[in-house]
Amino acid sequence: MRSIVAPLTWLSLALFAVQALHAAEDNPARKRPAADAEPAVQRFIVKLRPALRLQAQQDATGESATASLRVDNGMNRMHALADRARLSLDAAYGIGPNMQVMHVSPIARGERPEDMLARLEADSEVEYVVPDRRVYAHMASNDPLATGQWYLQSVEKSAIDAQGAWDSTIGGKGVVIAVVDTGVRFDHPDLRRATQGGRLLPGYDFVSADPDGSFRTANDSDGRDSDPSDPGDWIVETDNCGAPADSSWHGTRVSGIIGALSNNNQGVAGITWSAYILPVRVLGKCGGYNSDVLAGIRWASGLSVPGVPDNPYPAQVINISLGGEGLCDSASADVISEVASRGVLVVVSAGNEGGPVDSPANCPGAMGIAGLRHAGTKVGFSSLGPEVKLSAPGGNCVNVNGGPCLFSLDTTANDGLTGPGNSIYTSQTRTNVGTSFSSPIVSGIAGLMLAVNGNLKSTQLIARLQEGATKPFPVSQEPGVPVCHVPQGSFDIQVTECSCTTQVCGAGMANAKGAVQAALRPIAAINVASTVAPGLDVTLQGGGSAAACGRTITSWLWTVQSSPGTPPPITNADSPTATVLAPVDDTGTYTVRLTVTDDVGRTDFADITIGPHNATTSAPATTGNTACLADLEIPQDSPPPSQPPPTGGMGGDEPSGGGGGGGGGGAADPVLLIGLLVAVVLMLAPSRKQQRQFIQSLIARLRKSLSKQTH
Amino acid sequence: MRIARLLFLALAPCVWLLLSACGSAPMLSRAEGGCSEQIMLSLAPGVARTDRVIQDLQSRADVQLEYLRSASPTLFVYRLSARGKDPECVNALARLNQDSRVRFAESDTRRRHFDAVK
Numbered sequence: 001m002r003s004i005v006a007p008l009t010w011l012s013l014a015l016f017a018v019q020a021l022h023a024a025e026d027n028p029a030r031k032r033p034a035a036d037a038e039p040a041v042q043r044f045i046v047k048l049r050p051a052l053r054l055q056a057q058q059d060a061t062g063e064s065a066t067a068s069l070r071v072d073n074g075m076n077r078m079h080a081l082a083d084r085a086r087l088s089l090d091a092a093y094g095i096g097p098n099m100q101v102m103h104v105s106p107i108a109r110g111e112r113p114e115d116m117l118a119r120l121e122a123d124s125e126v127e128y129v130v131p132d133r134r135v136y137a138h139m140a141s142n143d144p145l146a147t148g149q150w151y152l153q154s155v156e157k158s159a160i161d162a163q164g165a166w167d168s169t170i171g172g173k174g175v176v177i178a179v180v181d182t183g184v185r186f187d188h189p190d191l192r193r194a195t196q197g198g199r200l201l202p203g204y205d206f207v208s209a210d211p212d213g214s215f216r217t218a219n220d221s222d223g224r225d226s227d228p229s230d231p232g233d234w235i236v237e238t239d240n241c242g243a244p245a246d247s248s249w250h251g252t253r254v255s256g257i258i259g260a261l262s263n264n265n266q267g268v269a270g271i272t273w274s275a276y277i278l279p280v281r282v283l284g285k286c287g288g289y290n291s292d293v294l295a296g297i298r299w300a301s302g303l304s305v306p307g308v309p310d311n312p313y314p315a316q317v318i319n320i321s322l323g324g325e326g327l328c329d330s331a332s333a334d335v336i337s338e339v340a341s342r343g344v345l346v347v348v349s350a351g352n353e354g355g356p357v358d359s360p361a362n363c364p365g366a367m368g369i370a371g372l373r374h375a376g377t378k379v380g381f382s383s384l385g386p387e388v389k390l391s392a393p394g395g396n397c398v399n400v401n402g403g404p405c406l407f408s409l410d411t412t413a414n415d416g417l418t419g420p421g422n423s424i425y426t427s428q429t430r431t432n433v434g435t436s437f438s439s440p441i442v443s444g445i446a447g448l449m450l451a452v453n454g455n456l457k458s459t460q461l462i463a464r465l466q467e468g469a470t471k472p473f474p475v476s477q478e479p480g481v482p483v484c485h486v487p488q489g490s491f492d493i494q495v496t497e498c499s500c501t502t503q504v505c506g507a508g509m510a511n512a513k514g515a516v517q518a519a520l521r522p523i524a525a526i527n528v529a530s531t532v533a534p535g536l537d538v539t540l541q542g543g544g545s546a547a548a549c550g551r552t553i554t555s556w557l558w559t560v561q562s563s564p565g566t567p568p569p570i571t572n573a574d575s576p577t578a579t580v581l582a583p584v585d586d587t588g589t590y591t592v593r594l595t596v597t598d599d600v601g602r603t604d605f606a607d608i609t610i611g612p613h614n615a616t617t618s619a620p621a622t623t624g625n626t627a628c629l630a631d632l633e634i635p636q637d638s639p640p641p642s643q644p645p646p647t648g649g650m651g652g653d654e655p656s657g658g659g660g661g662g663g664g665g666g667a668a669d670p671v672l673l674i675g676l677l678v679a680v681v682l683m684l685a686p687s688r689k690q691q692r693q694f695i696q697s698l699i700a701r702l703r704k705s706l707s708k709q710t711h
Numbered sequence: 712m713r714i715a716r717l718l719f720l721a722l723a724p725c726v727w728l729l730l731s732a733c734g735s736a737p738m739l740s741r742a743e744g745g746c747s748e749q750i751m752l753s754l755a756p757g758v759a760r761t762d763r764v765i766q767d768l769q770s771r772a773d774v775q776l777e778y779l780r781s782a783s784p785t786l787f788v789y790r791l792s793a794r795g796k797d798p799e800c801v802n803a804l805a806r807l808n809q810d811s812r813v814r815f816a817e818s819d820t821r822r823r824h825f826d827a828v829k
């Protein structure tokens with residue numbers, strides 16, 4: 001038995017190690033040389049104290065001066081330093097005044113680099129010393145249109161530095177981001193179905209019948225069903241819902257920003273390269289009903305919706321680039337808070353009126369996102385207000401007289417004016433702007449964060465997105481650009497550029513690199529393991545805290561933060577579980593802080609207030625055990641007999657059906673298909689009797705169907 | 712074969728018409744001279760959505776409620792109809808909301824995406 005157990009244990013440990021390594025370095029496009037892990041020669045950057053100042057110091061203290069100080073020669077000083085630190089100096093060269101790079105190896109074999117560093121740091125001649133780390137060029141995708149995706153880069157003030165974030169992670173296949181929108185074009189080659197190696201999960205269509213029983217809004221001849229394909233949402237005069245407009249393909253554009261297939265030598269890059277997108281169709285022609293939006297939000301989060309099969313792929317992030325004017329209605333407040341309390345991040349566009357934040361972005365629990373110009377000021381159309389949590393690029397054109405739209409947000413799209421046409425990309429001439437595209441930028445960043453720390457829940461994601469944001473907002477130097485103000489009502493519109501403040505544009509400008517760094521910190525959790533009574537011991541547990549994926553928590557520290565009198569003692573203050581004494585009355589209430597540190601020195605803290613009868617904290621009792629989210633299991637379709645060339649015609653790999661004309665039926669017309677089927681069957685029927693029977697059964701079925709519709 | 716083709720020619724339009732009819736339920740009649748709105752209704756905790764409760768709500772608020780679908784186990788979509796001059800059923804909704812069994816009743820407003828005008 002023992003002979004079997006031992007190899008199995010080693011195998012398990014090996015698999016665990018592989019898993020941890022995989023989680024820690026999740027960027028296949030950024031390979032580190034294996035030798036970099038434990039090089040024999042260590043490289044340090046050393047800043048030496050100025051020799052003359054040091055000489056004067058030593059003269060004053062009577063300390064004996066070394067030979068290296070008498071001659072202010074960098075090389076001599078480096079040799080002397082190495083000698084004193086018991087290191088063998090292999091090479092040294094200057095990179096600035098008193099700053100040298102030294103290549104050293106230990107005289108004692110097997111010495112750890114941190115011990116060598118500590119001896120150098122302790123030398124009186126050294127101001128500071130840091131490891132000379134290998135650095136890499138910022139990760140960039142090979143997608144040909146990525147160079148135009150200014151918002152992913154770091155040059156413009158509001159750009160999110162996704163390239164910097166990709167150095168740490170390109171996302172994870174355990175993350176699901178729902179796009180509650182107009183549906184999606186599954187045939188876009190830069191999106192595609194997950195079963196065909198793409199990003200798109202099956203999703204669901206929640207667009208119900210209109211009040212008159214028609215499917216004018218749905219525009220796909222039926223109500224709720226399992227097909228969230230976007231049939232188009234073009235508007236004609238007779239639709240009576242505003243000016244005629246071409247189809248928007250809005251959900252396809254939003255999806256591309258979040259997670260277009262990336263580094264595939266085609267089209268654009270998404271913010272996350274690996275997360276799955278769950279298309280939830282709730283809008284059609286002339287928008288959609290709030291009830292369908294709310295049903296779609298619930299379903300996306302994994303909650304049940306009567307009459308609809310449960311979602312097999314619940315989302316951790318829900319993107320909502322839609323809304324309506326007015327305060328948060330009761331139904332939206334209910335649903336958003338219900339979903340957010342499950343830990344799901346609900347990211348919502350603020351609106352495009354330049355006025356108060358629309359609903360549901362203004363609902364408690366939602367993360368409202370305002371739109372920025374490339375320069376970091378509020379883009380004219382973006383709504384604004386205290387409900388905004390963060391801002392992100394919304395696209396702006398600069399040229400207003402017909403020139404190219406310089407700061408459009410490039411993404412996936414379709415060129416069909418009514419029904420679906422060819423798959424295309426937006427550009428400076430096929431522009432794409434709106435707060436609709438600010439929120440998917442944030443949703444995509446949240447997807448990256450979850451890839452490195454899958455335990456993060458809605459409130460933590462919001463806090464860390466804000467923590468990692470670029471601050472402060474730039475103040476426009478252009479004459480006549482005002483500072484934005486809190487709208488006083490729906491009449492108070494600011495439709496021109498204004499300088500953002502934290503009162504109206506949230507905590508800052510979304511920054512992917514900063515947010516991922518914030519996500520990499522551990523999560524502190526506190527559980528009160530005993531009842532709280534005056535003057536008695538209270539047991540506090542921090543063992544439910546968790547580190548990011550691939551990391552472990554190495555230390556716990558409990559400290560008294562604020563106390564009215566002498567700080568009360570803490571027993572086991574450096575352990576996961578500590579004990580404190582509850583005060584005898586309210587006047588003695590005090591606050592304890594738990595600080596957790598992981599194996600690379602990243603920290604998080606949580607506070608708990610200890611009163612005579614209770615202990616209150618906003619920290620979770622436990623963090624969860626899904627720091628590394630497991631990849632979704634997506635069954636793959638067998639490849640089609642002939643694939644279209646990847647860079648050739650962009651018509652897609654699925655039949656788009658009819659609807660190319662004006663006012664037609666949108667996608668594949670079932671009436672036409674059934675008519676053709678009837679014709680074929682009739683032609684094939686061998687006798688008149690069988691033809692008759694077929695027709696009778698068809699009519700019976702239609703009667704049944706009609707009766708079902710009218711009940 | 713010829714008969715089959717003739718039959719198809721005769722029947723195809725019928726099939727088309729019949730199937731088209733399947734796609735649209737009959738128009739729901741508006742209350743005479745009144746209002747008709749699609750609303751969302753949530754009942755107070757502990758109140759079950761039974762026929763009796765809905766009938767009682769209708770009679771007390773002097774409205775008609777026609778169930779359409781559910782957005783969640785506790786959020787229901789109804790067509791609200793009421794008599795009298797009441798644009799957008801504001802008064803009818805107010806009467807419904809006065810009933811203690813109603814947590815809230817509000818108009819099922821339309822939502823639009825935030826694709827900006829260029």
